[in-house]
Amino acid sequence: MSQHLRAGVVGLGMIGGGVAVSLTRRGRVPVVYDIRADTAAAFPGAVASPAEVAAAADVVLDAVVDADQARDVLTGLLTAARPGLIVVLLSTVAVPVVHELAALCAAAGASLLDCGVTPGDKAAENGMVAILGGDADVVARARPVLDDVAKRVVHCGPLGAGMATKIARNVITYGSWTVVHEAVTLARAAGVDPATLVEVIETADPGGATLLSWLRDQLAEHPANREVVPQVVKLLDKDLAAAQELAGTFGVDVPLVSLARAAGPRTLAYPDQEVS
Structure with a gap:
């Protein structure tokens, strides 16, 4: 039939x-x-x-x-x-x-x-x-x-x-484009050719696995992954603070960097986990 x-x-x-x-x-x-x-x-x-x-x-x-x-x-x-x-x-x-x-x-x-x-x-x-x-x-x-x-x-x-x-998938697509735009603006202001940034990203992560890596870790529910959340939050905060400082040096507006830094603990925590 x-x-x-x-x-x-x-x-x-x-x-x-x-x-x-x-x-x-x-x-x-x-x-x-x-x-x-x-x-x-x-x-x-x-x-x-x-x-x-x-x-x-x-x-x-x-x-x-x-x-x-x-x-x-x-x-x-x-x-x-x-x-x-x-x-x-x-x-x-x-x-x-x-x-x-x-x-x-x-x-x-x-x-x-x-x-x-x-x-x-x-x-x-x-x-x-x-x-x-x-x-x-x-x-x-x-x-x-x-x-x-x-x-x-x-x-x-x-x-x-x-x-x-599909809508959630589109949020990731359009949201990532916006993040990339902000990152490229920051790199260009610091004198970096955007093509160089593309080369670094594609060489370091050719399959684009980093985009979903943390979500996959959360879904896997490995106890060891849970234990590193506070450490990763500290790294996120340190690195995004450096991005904010760089943006300030060149007068670049980076609202998504600021948002990502503020939301870091909530973003990285597992659904039933609280991280201060």
């Missing part, structure tokens, strides 16, 4: 278009719709409306940009939804919007899965991670289609959990 699941895609931008390409490569040619008729015409399964996608598909991947577009698409899909239709929301939206859209689906006899995806530029290469939230039985039913799209499918929990995970 999994081979006969019919797939649909609404929204044929970088992610949606890539998803359609991946599905086609796997032999599951999707029925597709995009508000730009010329874009949709490049795909063999193009139809004229979201309703036609819902009428022809068992699993529809909704790859529009924002919550308003997702609502509009869902309205069209549900006008032709058959019982058992699964809508997979690929758009990153607020978690309450996920529950709102799920309620609309349920009223029409359909099911919703929230599915953050990353990295979007790998969509056409079956190279994304699908970050899912929703009922396990619905995930299982949609899984053959998702496996044709993603290199890995991660079921994070109930409805909304996939979106919450």
Whole structure:
């Protein structure tokens, strides 16, 4: 039965278009719709409306940009939804919007899965991670289609959990970009070529493992790791104090350095541990 699941895609931008390409490569040619008729015409399964996608598909991947577009698409899909239709929301939206859209689906006899995806530029290469939230039985039913799209499918929990995970992941991404910007500004002010900083970081930590190293230690719950927390807090405070002093020398504003120093004990402590 999994081979006969019919797939649909609404929204044929970088992610949606890539998803359609991946599905086609796997032999599951999707029925597709995009508000730009010329874009949709490049795909063999193009139809004229979201309703036609819902009428022809068992699993529809909704790859529009924002919550308003997702609502509009869902309205069209549900006008032709058959019982058992699964809508997979690929758009990153607020978690309450996920529950709102799920309620609309349920009223029409359909099911919703929230599915953050990353990295979007790998969509056409079956190279994304699908970050899912929703009922396990619905995930299982949609899984053959998702496996044709993603290199890995991660079921994070109930409805909304996939979106919450994607949002948290984005916090790390955008937050780290901001931290890097602040660090580069500081290095440049001290006369260091930013390319040199990149070389040092990539040589010392080529896999980027440092970013999640402390979280991994906390999750591992090794007693020895707990014991070093006060020592690491002292090192953090010393090193970030030096960063603040350097910033002061060159008149550079480093609010994230100050925040990281102040939050150091809370950041490094295990969930049930207090560090002064």
